[in-house]
Amino acid sequence: MSRIHSTALVDPAAQLDASVTVGPYAVVGPHVRIGAGTSVGAHCVIEGHTTIGADNKIFQFASLGAQPQDKKYADEPTRLVIGDRNTIREFCTFNTGTVQDEGLTQVGNDNWIMAYVHIAHDCVVGNHTVLANNATLAGHVKVGDHAILGGLTGVHQFTQIGAHVMAGFASHISQDVPPFMLVDGNPLSVRGFNLEGLRRRGFAPERLAAVKQMHRLLYRQGLTLEAARQAIDALAAQYPEAAADIQALSQFIAGSKRGIAR
Known part of the structure; x- marks a missing residue:
C-alpha cells in the first residue's frame, strides 16, 4: 500500500x-x-x-x-x-x-x-x-540545546537564549538569556538557575555547585558585568569538572550583542 x-x-x-x-x-x-x-x-x-x-x-x-x-x-x-x-x-x-x-x-x-x-x-x-x-x-533568534520556552513566550529578533535555560509561561524575552538561567515575566526577570533541569540531565554535584556560584556572581553580588565575567572565569580553578560550563557562560556573556537579561 x-x-x-x-x-x-x-x-x-x-x-x-x-x-x-x-x-x-x-x-x-x-x-x-x-x-x-x-x-x-x-x-x-x-x-x-x-x-x-x-x-x-x-x-x-x-x-x-x-x-x-x-x-x-x-x-x-x-x-x-x-x-x-x-x-x-x-x-x-x-x-x-x-x-x-x-x-x-x-x-x-x-x-x-x-x-x-x-x-x-x-x-x-x-x-x-x-x-x-x-x-x-x-x-x-538562537536557542541553545535543552532550552525550554513556556507557552505564549515571545522572543525578540536577534536575541540569544543559552543552553539549559528555562523560561516560564508568557515570558517576554528581549535580551540575551545566559545558559542555565531560570527566567519569566514581562518585563523579564531572572529568578534563579535551572537546578531541577540540570539535575534531570545528570549534572554532577560539582557542576551544579559551579552553576550556583556563577549565578551568584552574575546576579547577587552587585558586580559590573565585566567584573562578574572575570570572577566567573576564575571559578575554573576551583571547579575543574565544570570548566566547559564556565567557559560556555563566560563566552556567552562576552558575545552578547543585545545585552544579557539582568
Whole structure:
C-alpha cells in the first residue's frame, strides 16, 4: 500500500524516502527532501527549499518552508533545514531564511515543538529543546540545546537564549538569556538557575555547585558585568569538572550583542 495518501499533492521533483508517510490533502513542493521514517500529517504544507531528516513526526496543518515574513525578501532561494526525531505539533509555522543573514533557518534534533509555535526566518534552534504552545521566535533568534520556552513566550529578533535555560509561561524575552538561567515575566526577570533541569540531565554535584556560584556572581553580588565575567572565569580553578560550563557562560556573556537579561 502506498504511504502517500491519494489526496496528497506531492511534486514529482520532491525527494522523499520510500518510508515517508504523507497524510490526506498534504502539499509537498518540488524543492523538498524528507528522510526515512518521517510522517507528514493531513493538510500540512511543506514548500520552499526545505530539508527534513529522519523519524520526524509532523502533525496536521503545519506550514514548513514558507517564505520569510520580511519585506526585504525578494524570492531568493533560501532554506529551512530540520534534523531528526523532532515532534512538530499542529499549526506550527517555520519559515526559510533571508540573504541578510545566512539564508538558513535551522532546527536540530530531538526537539519537542508544540502547537502554534512560530520559528521565523534565520532562527537556529538546537537539540533537545521544548517549545510550548504558542511560543514565538522572531527573526535571527538562537536557542541553545535543552532550552525550554513556556507557552505564549515571545522572543525578540536577534536575541540569544543559552543552553539549559528555562523560561516560564508568557515570558517576554528581549535580551540575551545566559545558559542555565531560570527566567519569566514581562518585563523579564531572572529568578534563579535551572537546578531541577540540570539535575534531570545528570549534572554532577560539582557542576551544579559551579552553576550556583556563577549565578551568584552574575546576579547577587552587585558586580559590573565585566567584573562578574572575570570572577566567573576564575571559578575554573576551583571547579575543574565544570570548566566547559564556565567557559560556555563566560563566552556567552562576552558575545552578547543585545545585552544579557539582568
